[in-house]
Amino acid sequence: MIIKFTSRLGNLLMLALAAFWLIPLLWMTVTAFRPRHAALSGLFSLDFTLNNFATVWSAAPFATYYLNTILIVVCVFAVQMLTASMAAFAFARVTFAGSSIVFLLFLVQIMIPADVLIFPNYNVLKQLSLLDTKLGIMLPFLASAFGIFLLRQVFKTIPAELEEAALIEGCSQWQVLWKIYFPLARPTYVAFALVSISYQWNNFLWPLIITNSVENRPLTVGLSIFAQSFEIGVQWTEVSAATLLVITPLLLIFLVFQRQFIESFMHSGIK
């Protein structure tokens, strides 16, 4: 009886905490739909408006920012998928000389991610004359050690008999990779896609450093420039509306794939 009561109480407390976790999002969403005077007055009223979104959309080139971000996210993931699948297949299913050393090299990328190498990577990009280009934003992320480890783990669980059968049928190893391993690892690709997409969608410091023209700026950089172009405390409704514009696509993708995402993470052997 007492145990049941405490566990129910715990449940309620966690629900309260979950509600608490939502406050920032709710607070911002409400603010985004309020006229400025209502948002700042702090009193409850029923004033709601869509004007903030219209102002934001016309005040800064958000359409360009959106296109840039989508282009970057899609290209990076497409290339990552190709490079990581290939490398993961080599690590999981081919015995070759030097495999453990190369594996160790990739481990270093996990320990020292591109985020901390901003300054040296800036110099590399300068040497390549790729500053202020979308290609420059993508380049450091085209090989993903995280993706390689994730996929290697899954490829290892796929029975080798399938591969042998396919080889006997006359498939090449290359075909085995794309016709057997690739489709069978689909749930893991979903998890990998969500991690990669949210990472690139959210990436900020690197594109901030290397871009300085509107044509190449992604959403995050655009948003920060927009937010900082105002006197603090004056245009909160517009900033909230802009922030909402930036995060909504990600939240929608997450809500749609939530189950698949959390479950494939649970079963992908990351512990």
Added chain:
Amino acid sequence: MNARLRRNGFAWLLLLPSLLFLLLFTFYPIALTLRLSLFQADLSTPEPVFTGLGNYRTMFQDEVFRKVMGNNVLFALGTVPLGIALALLMAVFANKALLGRGFMRSAFFYPTLIPMIAAANIWLFIYTPEYGFMSRLLSWFGMNDINWLGTPGLVMWAMILMIIWKEAGFFMIFYLAGLQNISKELYEAAHVDGVGRFTVFRKITFPLLMPTTLFVSIVALTNAYKLVDHLMIMTRGGPNNASNLLLYYIYETAFSYWDQGMASALTVVMIAVLLLIAAVQFFGLDRRIHYN
């Protein structure tokens, strides 16, 4: 022999594209940094001048650097243990809750997905004096307004709170995965023996989640040195460097003061810190944990 050669060649071909990017954007830049850190290369020296360990000597005498390192340790101590404990609690409930399981998972996880820049905008507003959420809350209780981000003694705690909000749901996912991997039979046996819930947690769940805790603590610790986007929007390291962190200091040194030699030396320190964290995992803690 021929088959072996072909197999080796095939493997290396598969690895080639990934390796190329890895070398170009991880190993080559690290080598570049090590070299440049030994030079004086700033606005007053158009051609870099070799100074040996000069940058490192200046760095350790620099008060801001010491403050930044101290801040980073405090930031790690503030975010890592609490974030992990909270994540574990979230996972235990989001795994089994009778009511609102999906709601809990989404509510805890969504901050992970949104860009730090967006989170920083939201929290800047929450912490804003007079109009912000915190100020409203305090005024409802009849308390005086507090300038969270403008007070040196408070700004770090305000940041720590926000980062815990941002990260805990991410760590929860790994704990959820860990919980799934514990065999149900253990719980059934404990249930048959009439063992209490807290004892079950202490004797079964918690020890079996140790590998997860280790993994999560490494990620959390690394993040404590990696997360800086929020500083751009919220404080720019201020007031008086009270919220400045190592990576932001690197950014300032490189791109505001254009002191390339010093920025390189600071990056070397950063790499050393991250390698140290990784080494602790591989050689220290890892051996003492029993994997199931």
